[in-house]
Amino acid sequence: MATKKRTTIKDVAREAKVSIASVSRVLNGSGGVTPETQEIVRATAARLSYVPDNAARSLITGRTNTVGAVLPDLYGEYFSELIRGIDLAARARGLHLLVSSSHDGVDAAAAAVRAMRGRVDGMLILSEFVDAAFLEANLPSDLPAVLLDSPVKSTRYPALNIDNFAGANAMVRHLLDLGHGSVALIAGPRGNFDAQEREKGYRSAMASHAPKAALNIVAGDFTEESGYRAGRELLAQKVRPRAVFAGNDMMAVGCLYAFREAGLEVPRDIALAGFDDILIARYVTPPLSTVRVRIADMGKSALLMLAELMDGSGPPAASIHTLGCDVVVRDSCGERHIRAGL
């Protein structure tokens, strides 16, 4: 279809009265061609609006100039920012982007990864289903890849992670500094890597800045609904906490609704903070203090890393890079100013 009867290099060669080799040389800038010949070839190619066939080119060069991005079924805002970061960086390097999202299980993820074989020169993988065995089984050993936000300590692939620990730690510390004697945590889903790191950050901040205060952790699963339930659970405790740190913004929003429903005013009666800085955070009442994650940067950095890997000049395999977060202080935690860059 696409390549039904396009003009080929032969047509150009014939029209330009040169050999196909010369045409190839000119169009690839391989040098060794007279300026005059170059001119003729270029003109003819333009006249016939010749476009080299990528399949043929890939077949012989072994390169596709395409990178693949495998992403899970994830929440809109995060996804689009990430993709944008990746796409921009890819375009800047003349690379195309093949995406595959929405995988709801290991098998789907594996299929997605495998389907990209031979179509891409490198891959960006972000999936909770990825582990060392998964990679071993589904990735050709010679295909460069970069792992995003992954717990895998692979010896073969570099990983790029968000500093969930530091972000959570900083936010809890901030809450504590504000004078809220003790902070409760609404945890994220058990198996989730981000959730675990954030919880660790919470524990660490509590241990170092409020060693006498008891830990107060209620369960959640990153959904608004679970945040709402957690909020009610918190209010039912004998002593109502002074501040709550939710493992992500959606839960914070749910929690906010629970508080509002109970007639409490945030932050006067109880302080609240989230994590992610999703768009909504700015628009709820009161605006939510949260931890901003620079997703687009992560996409960009990941692509750059992958590109280097593909050039053979990349970072040592197994390196783990970490991207910082910013504490964004809005109204929900009881103070107003911005503390950035940790």
Next chain:
Amino acid sequence: MATKKRTTIKDVAREAKVSIASVSRVLNGSGGVTPETQEIVRATAARLSYVPDNAARSLITGRTNTVGAVLPDLYGEYFSELIRGIDLAARARGLHLLVSSSHDGVDAAAAAVRAMRGRVDGMLILSEFVDAAFLEANLPSDLPAVLLDSPVKSTRYPALNIDNFAGANAMVRHLLDLGHGSVALIAGPRGNFDAQEREKGYRSAMASHAPKAALNIVAGDFTEESGYRAGRELLAQKVRPRAVFAGNDMMAVGCLYAFREAGLEVPRDIALAGFDDILIARYVTPPLSTVRVRIADMGKSALLMLAELMDGSGPPAASIHTLGCDVVVRDSCGERHIRAGL
């Protein structure tokens, strides 16, 4: 890189002690092979973990099994929903998805379209820069394509549009039915197709349901900031309108802030509605009545249409399909119930 020294069809043939043709036949299900041979081939292929080379396959078949999606630099939520719809439908049909987003001008869009030549069997194009001449100049005449949300009346490509007119019309009618004597409009950017259609919908509803009321249109450009300014402008009018229909949700949100700042209560003092049903709409106070656009459906339908086009069984070129919207009634317009599907 990716294809450095992979096992080829020859290796499989040798190991299975059959001809490469048989291997090809088995793996393509072209039939005409004994079950036993099939079994042997399949087993050896699996054992060698053989994966056919896409480039070679494309070269000879002329198909890439990939569709391209060219999107402008657009707002996160819309983009991710659209992509998800497309991706899901593509996967269901065994098609891969090559994306290119973030184009800030005609040239960038043209480059993006051209770069996909030969890499895809069909294209989905959503760009404000697209018009008949653009397509003529940048798309190979034999490449199937579907236009998304485009004003172009092309004789060559089918288009899939959102029924902005009907959506706006229904919302304004709803506002009028509620008894708000006259409705003001915050218009979108001048050149924008969606904005124009929505304005027409407003005019039409006013003409038919409130023929005696004067039209009241203030300018906006789809940004929150412009909505805020428009809100102030509206409040400065001699007679404050009873209801305001904003051309999109972001402007409605900005407008809401202007009203709040002026000490007005929505919807008691003034009713407000938007368009798009972005996530935020649900979370502002009061929740915003709006018009829901089924973006993911649009992506899916577009891909299905494209797939048919690629099979040769597609809709007649130049057909224009329209996707309905739903009026979503929340608190901001002064009544609570849902009216769906128009």
Next chain:
DNA sequence: ATGAAAGCGCTAACAG
């Protein structure tokens, strides 16, 4: 500086 020719890995006739 240019051209001829050998494949890249695969599918699709065409023979047998």
Next chain:
DNA sequence: CTGTTAGCGCTTTCAT
């Protein structure tokens, strides 16, 4: 039912 073979469009030696 199976094997042989001719390319698909291109890059890249290797001659000239």
